Amino acid sequence: MSQTASQTGTEPSSEVPPHRYTPALAQQIELAWQDRWDAEGTFRTPNPAGPLSEGFDRVADRPKAFVMDMFPYPSGAGLHVGHPLGYLGTDVTSRFLRMDGHNVLHPMGYDAFGLPAEQYAVQTGQHPRITTEANIEAIRAQLRRLGVDHDTRRTFATIDPDYYRWTQWIFKEIFESWFDETADGGRGRARPIADLVSELDAGTRRPAPGTLPEGRSWAELDEVGRRRVVDAHRLAYRHEAPVNWCPGLGTVLSNEEVTADGRSERGNFPVFRRPLTQWMMRITAYAERLLEDLDRLDWSDSLKHMQRNWIGRSTGARVRFTVGTGEGDPAAAETVEVFTTRPDTLFGATYMVLAPEHPLVETLTAAAWPDAVDPRWTGGAATPGEAVEAYEVQASRRSELERQTEGRDKTGVWLGVTARNPLTGQDMPVFIADYVLFGYGTGAVMGVPGEDQRDWEFAQAFGLPIVRTVQPPAGFDETAGAYTGSGPMINSSNERLSLDGLEKDAAIAAVTDWLVATGNGEATTTFKLRDWLFSRQRYWGEPFPVVYDEDDLPIAVPDSMLPVLLPDVDDYSPKTFADDDADSRPEPPLSRASEWTTVTLDLGDGPKPYRRETNTMPNWAGSCWYYLRYADPTNAERLVDPELDRYWLGPREPGDVGGVDLYVGGVEHAVLHLLYARFWHKVLFDLGHVSSEEPFRRLVNQGYISAHAYTDSRGFYVPAAEVEERDGRFFHDGEPVTREYGKMGKSLKNVVTPDEMVAAFGADTFRVYEMSTGPLDQSRPWETKAVVGAQRLLQRIWRVVVDEESGAVRVADVEPDDDTSRALHRAVEAVRDGMTTLRFNIAIARITELTNHLTSAYPPGTAVPRAVAEGLVLLVAPLAPHLGEELWARLGHDSSVAWASFPVAEERWLVDATVTVAVQVNGKVRAQVAVPADADAAGLEAAARADERIAGYLDGATVRRVVAVPGRLVNFVLS
């Protein structure tokens, strides 16, 4: 505090009144109250039952409110002023709700597994737990200094073994279940995997399509075969999927970590697309429910939109084509299924394209080109086999990102075979091309150049025929490209089916009926959402609670063995390879912990050796369920006690989704975290572990804070704090600099930390400033020089209660005058509105008005009515809690203001005896008249006509109409 004292000490202290609310005094008050809150357990939230239930009697009759932030990832850089925006928003809300009679749960935890800590460990050789825990401690201290009201007994980090034990337990639950699509009337529901096994054994259920080995039945399979079938049904399953493999870094990368030219963002090493067996989560099974239930959530439209977009539901048809009946080997006939949203255009399909990764590519590829093959179709190769191989290599070297961004020039090669169009009977050449994505639909499309722009471009590049099946409007440029609009069908009939003249919907219905009737396809729905890749070749993550037996089949370890602790290793980095060694395989750090990787267990048939899973879970796992643990953080027996789950998260009435009452966090988690958490929650709901259908009832994205940044003549950023403004221009070290604007961060050299603000002004001033700059969900610029406005406000509030010269309380038991009562109660009404709508700027503006009124109505030396002074203190307490406590105590109260009742406005003070209404002539305001508040339209009009100026306007004019809105205005419409 000496630093702060010296700052304020630059002024001769004789000039500052001895009891002014200075930064130094604020510091002193804040530290004292923070200690007292800890000592008294002010913010301990009692549970209705269990070890944290002490004190529940006090709140038993209150409604509950669960208010929560997206927990931070504790990086070494600490917080800047942008981070606390959301934390302070929930803090003000939770303090308001507590004062307004709720039992409030407002906890905080730490998301602590993940890459940054691991990379730091790789560089320093220090165990990531050490740096992570130090970082957590630093953030915890920063938050405490801001005066947040977290129940610290409920704080945990995802790296705590007591926590990740239950992350592993949830993984097991997901692993030990499957999605029964027929359950709940076709809505689908997760069920224990044991149910599936008994139904398969009993013959009451058939294995899902594609899970049985070709030509075999469940009954014929041996034990291992049956387990493979069962494993293929699980919600957590192992699957071979193409990933971004970076040999130079020795790890798989996410799409975001790969640059546009197919190299790693870190280190600039080549990245290869290669298939790899990985753990997957069957989130796609829940696509429909995740989509539908969005309608029941109180989230912003834009956020729901992003989720809908990501889930990407589209309806259409699957159409089956017979391939290989052309010039190639007739014995090689195969069926290829395509997905299309435009089955009505089937008559216009003139070729077919498979994704390069499509499993049938190899079988379909012909041995040789036919005579007179179009040179554009061969990729310059001597045989289809060579062409395909070369093209696949080319495609694998291009990252997914690159495939999407690079030029979009259509490339591909012909497989040397054709497919039969079931409607036209024409043979259509079959290509592979990377504009068809393996992960979407069936990984194959029918090429309809007349009605699809991508297909048009491909047809142009490869000289393929174009048939229009939808009549473009008159004046349509036939050479311009595909026509994707509406219109009657043309060129779409044969002896069996005619679509000509039909509009789109009717044509789709007709062709779909025909497909079903002839066995060539059926209507279907496809989702963009893909299953969740759940393995990482990392050290710093949750180990899987999985071992493999001698048949290489995964087995979940028994609950008694949880948690599976992360072992210590010598080297936290994954094994790396030569940059261009595309055939190398990932080797995760845990695979080198040889003591750990093999284990002898008795899983029911005697002690046997097992091999542990050496991948770890992704960073998202720990953040998928932490909100549940806040309700029951100490439970060693269960994930969460069902009674506590129902109390804090359960549905409020039948049909309610339940969940956290307010969840505040950054929009950057709009899709992944929020989708994964919803998915896990729904699985836990299906399995009966939680009572609510959704995890987060109401969700708000706080805005982010940007700041000005400055570049010198060379274009380098200079420290923004050192820039001076003179006459609207900016200088650093006397040199002119250019002002820019951007997200606060190291690279722009424009970081401002809460610590600096607390040191210069105190936490309450910082809180009030940050909350006053706009609605919580709005982004805003940081402006340190404007913080003084918040400081002045708090100083004036202080002065309303405390005499700056004597330190005596100025309050007396006198009646406030009517104007003051009206000012108070109007402020109460507006502040409540601001608090509930998260528009703290409104609340602060109304508090300022009340303060300014009191400052002039009760100048120094006069007595302030107690009722009004206390009302003001209560209003500001959620925003400036330390000041609130201090003034509340000085006003003679023994107990914390945090538990005092928030004021309620009295109706009689919200209405004036007389109101001033505007009088308009032809919609323009010409006068104002005072009328009784309850004056009716006639009274308003009479009062308006009595006004001299209005009479002047009306004199000699014809009043065509009079609009009089009681309490609002009068409008004379003249002709």
Next chain:
RNA sequence: GCGGGAGUGGUGUAACGGCAGCCACGCCAGACUUAGGAUCUGGUGCCUUCGGGCGUGCGGGUUCGACUCCCGCCUCCCGCACCA
């Protein structure tokens, strides 16, 4: 390209379809001062011949009345982006 959101003083913002700009920063003036990057008070959308006129990105529309609702543009921000 597709989808979404937003455009109001020098700045952040505020306005149940009803007096545009509350509150704050900044700025101007004054008070207290040896002093002010402290505090307090007053003023501050633009133009004005001091009557008033004009003002919420631009252009239309609905309405007695539009920042607000509708249509079309422009700009900025965000999301998705060969999703068949």
